[in-house]
Amino acid sequence: xxxxxxxxxxxxxxxxxxxxxxxxxxxxxxxxxxxxxxxxxxxxxxxxxxxxxxxxxxxxxxxxxxxxxxxxxxxxxxxxxxxxxxxxxxxxxxxxxxxxxxxxxxxxxxxxxxxxxxxxxxxxxxxxxxxxxxxxxxxxxxxxxxxxxxxxxxxxxxxxxxxxxxxxxxxxxxxxxxxxxxxxxxxxxxxxxxxxxxxxxxxxxxxxxxxxxxxxxxxxxxxxxxxxxxxxxxxxxxxxxxx
Amino acid sequence: xxxxxxxxxxxxxxxxxxxxxxxxxxxxxxxxxxxxxxxxxxxxxxxxxxxxxxxxxxxxxxxxxxxxxxxxxxxxxxxxxxxxxxxxxxxxxxxxxxxxxxxxxxxxxxxxxxxxxxxxxxxxxxxxxxxxxxxxxxxxxxxxxxxxxxxxxxxxxxxxxxxxxxxxxxxxxxxxxxxxxxxxxxxxxxxxxxxxxxxxxxxxxxxxxxxxxxxxxxxxxxxxxxxxxxxxxxxxxxxxxxx
Numbered sequence: 174x175x176x177x178x179x180x181x182x183x184x185x186x187x188x189x190x191x192x193x194x195x196x197x198x199x200x201x202x203x204x205x206x207x208x209x210x211x212x213x214x215x216x217x218x219x220x221x222x223x224x225x226x227x228x229x230x231x232x233x234x235x236x237x238x239x240x241x242x243x244x245x246x247x248x249x250x251x252x253x254x255x256x257x258x259x260x261x262x263x264x265x266x267x268x269x270x271x272x273x274x275x276x277x278x279x280x281x282x283x284x285x286x287x288x289x290x291x292x293x294x295x296x297x298x299x300x301x302x303x304x305x306x307x308x309x310x311x312x313x314x315x316x317x318x319x320x321x322x323x324x325x326x327x328x329x330x331x332x333x334x335x336x337x338x339x340x341x342x343x344x345x346x347x348x349x350x351x352x353x354x355x356x357x358x359x360x361x362x363x364x365x366x367x368x369x370x371x372x373x374x375x376x377x378x379x380x381x382x383x384x385x386x387x388x389x390x391x392x393x394x395x396x397x398x399x400x401x402x403x404x405x406x407x408x409x410x411x412x413x414x415x416x
Numbered sequence: 417x418x419x420x421x422x423x424x425x426x427x428x429x430x431x432x433x434x435x436x437x438x439x440x441x442x443x444x445x446x447x448x449x450x451x452x453x454x455x456x457x458x459x460x461x462x463x464x465x466x467x468x469x470x471x472x473x474x475x476x477x478x479x480x481x482x483x484x485x486x487x488x489x490x491x492x493x494x495x496x497x498x499x500x501x502x503x504x505x506x507x508x509x510x511x512x513x514x515x516x517x518x519x520x521x522x523x524x525x526x527x528x529x530x531x532x533x534x535x536x537x538x539x540x541x542x543x544x545x546x547x548x549x550x551x552x553x554x555x556x557x558x559x560x561x562x563x564x565x566x567x568x569x570x571x572x573x574x575x576x577x578x579x580x581x582x583x584x585x586x587x588x589x590x591x592x593x594x595x596x597x598x599x600x601x602x603x604x605x606x607x608x609x610x611x612x613x614x615x616x617x618x619x620x621x622x623x624x625x626x627x628x629x630x631x632x633x634x635x636x637x638x639x640x641x642x643x644x645x646x647x648x649x650x651x652x653x654x655x656x657x658x659x
Contacts, residue, residue, distance in 0.1 A: 374433075
């Protein structure tokens with residue numbers, strides 16, 4: 174059975190303006206690889222209602238899962254929940270279960286559950302909450318779209334809450350070999366190797382070390398025997414490979 | 417006149433698998449902000465022909481410029497040039513001007529300009545070369561699509577070669593203020609401020625410092641007077657703001 178597929182939507186003006194360097198994409202990519210879920214596309218969009226709606230509707234039908242990060246806090250620029258609900262043709266209102274979580278949190282911290290904070294309890298009907306052990310305000314899964322926070326430690330905690338209830342596949346196995354020759358010299362035999370193993374992804378990533386060109390060859394696949402066989406062939410092709 | 421708009425396509429299995437953390441998006445975002453070009457969307461796609469074609473054709477009609485990174489080296493997984501040409505309904509072949517650049521480079525380094533390296537001289541007819549002062553193999557601009565390398569120092573050098581011939585707009589001006597109060601407490605007045613300055617982007621980014629919640633408010637716009645006026649109003653709203 175092929176692995177489940179996924180896309181991600183990173184939401185935030187601060188990424189597109191260059192102010193903030195996103196880290197959630199790299200984190201999620203690694204977590205999904207480990208669980209055998211193939212991340213096939215990522216889109217970064219601004220805090221603009223129509224852009225979020227278009228990304229959600231452009232991706233949710235094409236992939237098994239869509240993960241979003243960003244835009245679910247209490248301020249005016251936090252519009253992701255509204256946009257995701259709109260993409261499904263739904264409205265959203267304060268939901269009792271989410272309100273109870275926030276009320277307990279703010280009672281504990283001695284802060285007021287005011288109108289702005291209550292915005293974070295607006296969850297579409299039918300959505301499943303995603304637990305937030307860091308700052309309590311929950312994310313949610315609406316069908317196959319999983320809505321999470323943008324602050325990296327909260328995003329990571331929500332991913333940890335969410336992934337155990339998503340079915341994975343065969344984890345992506347990776348082996349690599351560093352070859353101390355320029356890509357232009359190894360490209361021919363490498364292409365033949367790739368043709369011989371069509372189910373594997375064989376990537377070449379150039380580097381320069383002590384002024385000399387080299388390439389790291391990365392072989393990825395879900396069948397350990399195939400990955401091993403390709404690695405043996407690769408090592409035989411390039412006996413000068415670095416350990 | 418509104419600023420020119422842009423999208424970016426990051427191409428590479430290694431980003432989506434979590435092996436490599438992309439840095440080209442953040443670099444380009446900053447360069448474009450400085451030049452007054454609004455980066456509106458980024459897509460990350462795998463080394464798959466149809467995925468690259470779909471991204472190019474999904475974006476090139478919607479934005480003034482599309483920048484790509486990755487997939488233009490000599491190995492079998494470098495398929496970006498073919499896919500971009502295909503997106504325009506073009507083929508591509510070795511072009512004399514690109515071949516001359518590579519021939520001069522490899523003559524100097526004493527390497528052979530073999531078939532794999534010659535692949536990097538395959539440039540669509542009508543495209544303008546983008547100079548690569550690092551490793552010589554050029555990128556190219558085909559109409560409004562600018563095709564560049566994925567290796568970060570080469571990407572950065574190509575961006576430096578390219579941007580002087582792209583018209584910019586009013587640079588995005590940014591001012592920010594750190595407010596030592598949680599987002600939930602400042603969200604109300606902040607929303608009013610955002611409504612009063614509809615041409616500005618006013619973002620709120622929470623932080624925790626010494627265990628206390630705070631938010632950095634970032635005001636962005638192309639009109640210095642507006643940004644200044646909004647900052648004065650923001651500082652008056654929150655006199656406890658940190659310098």
